[in-house]
Amino acid sequence: MSHFIIHVGEAEDSFPCKGEQTVLHALASIHHKQIRAGCHGGGCGVCRIRILKGDFVVGCMSRDHVNNEDEASGITLACRTWPRSHLVIQPMDKLPVRLTRRFSLLQIIPDDRVNSSRDEDVEAWRS
Amino acid sequence: MAVMRLGHVRLNVLSIEEALTHYTDILGLIETSRDPDGTVYLKGWDEWDKYSVILAPSDRAGVQHIAFKVEKDAELDAYRKRIESYGLEVEEREANALPFCGRSLFLRLPSGHECFLYAEKQFVGKSVGTLNPDPWPDGLKGAGAHWLDHVMLMCEVDPARGTNKVAENVDFFGKVLDFGLAEQVVAGPQGEIQAAAWMFCTTTPHDIAFGAGPRAGLHHISFFLEDWSDILKTADLLAKHRVKVDVTPQRHGITRGATTYFFDPSGNRNETFAGLGYLSQKDMPTITWNEENLWRGIFYHTGDIIGDFLGVYT
């Protein structure tokens, strides 16, 4: 199978992606940073991206998160998208900020055992 | 008069073939019936009614309805009155409106989720029978899940607008369906926001749970396994079959359950859950977790903040 390159937004970042690999899978090293990763099944909608350039195919996706209009405008779920050429994509950040901001359910606990790669997200959510 | 248990959940799936493989080969449920449109009915080997899970082909993921089994048919009339006087709309549906079931009551929970109450469902029997049974049957596939244990629903909570569907569901299940409140998470400066709740009608810590989210949805459905080694074995199986694992085997502080979380092929979260936790009784005092200890309650060993565990759902 062919190798394609996924460019993420304006950033320098680019990632190799085999044709049989999903875009979300190819972006594993930036999961929870530039792109959220959830169910990997097209159901939860957190991995929404916009494809700015390139050809791709999609699998089944929940219409709750990508309706026909969205799909026509290049919006897709990274976990249900396979490249057919090099792609330029943009993550569509849909963090659950409302919930977080409203009653800081995800506030940082002063405990140095709590220290994961996701802390940046938590920081982002707090602001 | 009593609600006996969570009778079934009807799940929306994006691909019925993939879902069926997941729920039968990985979880070990048994297919008992199929509709011409592809809808499939499944049960665990240790369950005796016709089904506890319905997989329905759809263009979206999530839960379509949940259903509870009550003890006697006549109780449906009493529940109908109670629900009406509580102020919720309720409709009676004729026998077989819920497939293989007697008449049922349909209502929308305060959170918006669809819910049925029914008293009769076609009997099939446990795979080991009732006369001098073996402890488990031959030929089980995958995890060999015993039964559907509980469901967790996400309910809209938005303090700025004064919306708290977690609290509204808790009130309804407590007052109308006589569920007990085993545990709760409270948030906000004065702990005034009930942000999650675990409620029971059996003697385990929860048959249904509610969590706060920006929109209504399904957090997970959970299947019972006998013990910790079954949980570990299931996680091996998930890895072997490259199922997307969400949370590796560990213990919850809340409910004390041993747990593993993963996703079905449509992104609906599943859990395999072992252990009684503790004996729940209606006179047991409710356990409260405050906001600072929320994550310790969820992931007892590490207490790690894993926001996506609450933020990712169908």
Ligand code: FES
């Ligand atoms: S990760 Fe859930 S839809 Fe892609």
Ligand SMILES: [Fe+2]
């Ligand atoms: Fe659970």
